[in-house]
Amino acid sequence: MLNLTMEMAKKIIFVGGILLALQACGTGGSLLWTKFASVGLNQVPVEVNTTVCAHITGFVSEQRRICESKPLVVPSIRKGVLLAMEECKKQLSKERWDCSTMTEATALKGLLAIPSKETAFVYALTSAAVVHAVTKSCTAGDLPDCACKKSKNKYYGKIKARCDENIQYGILFSQLFVDAPDQDKQARLKFRRSGQNLVNLHNSRAGRQAVLTSIKTRCRCYGVSHGCAVRSCWKVLAKFEEIGHLLKKSYENSVEVMFAKRKRKLKRKANRKIRLEQSELVYMKRSPNYCRSNPRIGISGTSGRVCQRDSEDSMNSCALLCCGHGYNTQIAREKKLCNCRFHWCCRVECDTCEDVYDRYTCK
Numbered sequence: 001m002l003n004l005t006m007e008m009a010k011k012i013i014f015v016g017g018i019l020l021a022l023q024a025c026g027t028g029g030s031l032l033w034t035k036f037a038s039v040g041l042n043q044v045p046v047e048v049n050t051t052v053c054a055h056i057t058g059f060v061s062e063q064r065r066i067c068e069s070k071p072l073v074v075p076s077i078r079k080g081v082l083l084a085m086e087e088c089k090k091q092l093s094k095e096r097w098d099c100s101t102m103t104e105a106t107a108l109k110g111l112l113a114i115p116s117k118e119t120a121f122v123y124a125l126t127s128a129a130v131v132h133a134v135t136k137s138c139t140a141g142d143l144p145d146c147a148c149k150k151s152k153n154k155y156y157g158k159i160k161a162r163c164d165e166n167i168q169y170g171i172l173f174s175q176l177f178v179d180a181p182d183q184d185k186q187a188r189l190k191f192r193r194s195g196q197n198l199v200n201l202h203n204s205r206a207g208r209q210a211v212l213t214s215i216k217t218r219c220r221c222y223g224v225s226h227g228c229a230v231r232s233c234w235k236v237l238a239k240f241e242e243i244g245h246l247l248k249k250s251y252e253n254s255v256e257v258m259f260a261k262r263k264r265k266l267k268r269k270a271n272r273k274i275r276l277e278q279s280e281l282v283y284m285k286r287s288p289n290y291c292r293s294n295p296r297i298g299i300s301g302t303s304g305r306v307c308q309r310d311s312e313d314s315m316n317s318c319a320l321l322c323c324g325h326g327y328n329t330q331i332a333r334e335k336k337l338c339n340c341r342f343h344w345c346c347r348v349e350c351d352t353c354e355d356v357y358d359r360y361t362c363k
Contacts, residue, residue, distance in 0.1 A: 031108050031126070033059050053068045063177055066180075083129040087244040107298025114288060116285055118287060124210065130173070135170030165236050193259075203281055211238075215236070216236050220233075306359065307361065326363045327360045331356065334357075337351070339353070
């Protein structure tokens, strides 16, 4: 018999509800496992039964094994994928593909099966987000087999030092779980000629590298009048928005590569002698046409997207975003609070104003 606390039992029950709901997902490419995060889930009380993991379509055998052995981590993985989706939409909001179809099965099987710059960004972001979410769960004490990492100096006099966030556990877990579809035997056979799985693995590593690069050190001083006679320091994760911004820069400077079949490794298509950096995002194929709608592979097109008429240098300018197809002009009205006044004590009164402006959308 397992000796579980009530809180852990609730978490396992919730995980069981998640796993049962996930059986509705389809099968497809290496990123299809992320579909489970967007499935509408309710906290359905069910019996604890980790064998449900075996029936989740989209998971490869190694992911099922991890799911069965560590079911309490499943909610953290889901949080990580949702975090990646949210950040992808923020970072690519001005691009022709804005991540709006990232969770759709057609995109996971089609668009995101193409080794393009956008696919590279999604792989890196997903890998980084799983590291971030799992590490935060460790720090919060939600996972029984990991905790925050002990600092070298445990005590400063009578003051106990704070411990580092266990980022290495998050890195290892992301490596085992996120990389599993591209390290699977079936994937190696499928991509033995193209080397596309090596591209996916490289970009996932680049995502984890971005997390390590952005680690911050926080310190706290102790002493008379808050002097620094004694100081304790610890390592913490950066906000995920900062990691997303770092990966967006890598996306903008991503490198086209080719697969050297004899040596079974990736090389730059141009300047082949220059070694690929671990932090660089790589792609094999040019991005598909995002201007026109192509539901078959998960492209919604740019028609109806809001653009900026006067910002010519920005990616969301009407000239660039609308792909030369022109734009519509509409008069938009928006109500908002204005002329706010503070009255002692203690309330604020505001007027309601109507803001009228021109709104431009791609044809």
